[in-house]
Amino acid sequence: MDMGDVPAWAALVVSAIAAVASIKAVNHAKDSVTQSKRSADAADASVTEARRSGDAAERSARVAEETLADQRREATERRAAEEEANRARAKLRIAHLKGATWILVNEGTGPANNIVCVDEKPYIARNWPEGVSISANDAHEFMMAGAAGAPTPSVLRLKWDGQEEPVPLLVPPRIG
Incomplete structure (x- = not known):
């Protein structure tokens, strides 16, 4: 090599x-x-x-x-x-006491102030609750009788402070 x-x-x-x-x-x-x-x-x-x-x-x-x-x-x-x-709200109802005497009762938890009836009155009313105030669980006594051939109304439409629309309240028939 x-x-x-x-x-x-x-x-x-x-x-x-x-x-x-x-x-x-x-x-x-x-x-x-x-x-x-x-x-x-x-x-x-x-x-x-x-x-x-x-x-x-x-x-x-x-x-x-x-x-x-x-x-x-x-x-x-x-x-x-x-x-x-x-x-708290007012809850009204009408009750017949005797004869032509009725009571407007507040069964609610709040007062009903400045109560007014929006219906015409073709009947006789005394001590009518126009503008009156009713405390809770209180009542107002008034008299109401038919007049000029018209009987007492079967329904009353009421308003009060805070209640803008009228509330229809049934008027119970007279007892005796």
């Missing part, structure tokens, strides 16, 4: 090793580029999802605010309805 050929052979082996290492480095670089592209795509997808998540969070917060506002409004309306239901 000739010694002059050994450096050439050594150079050949070294260059072959270098070629193999270079091929591996190129393949590794290609893999690295592919991984970098995948990572960039994943980052883009992550940004897109983050935007969607942020938009969804904003929508959810807006819906939560609207729901809270609705709940507050409903609670206010419910409290107002409860206060109205528990408010």
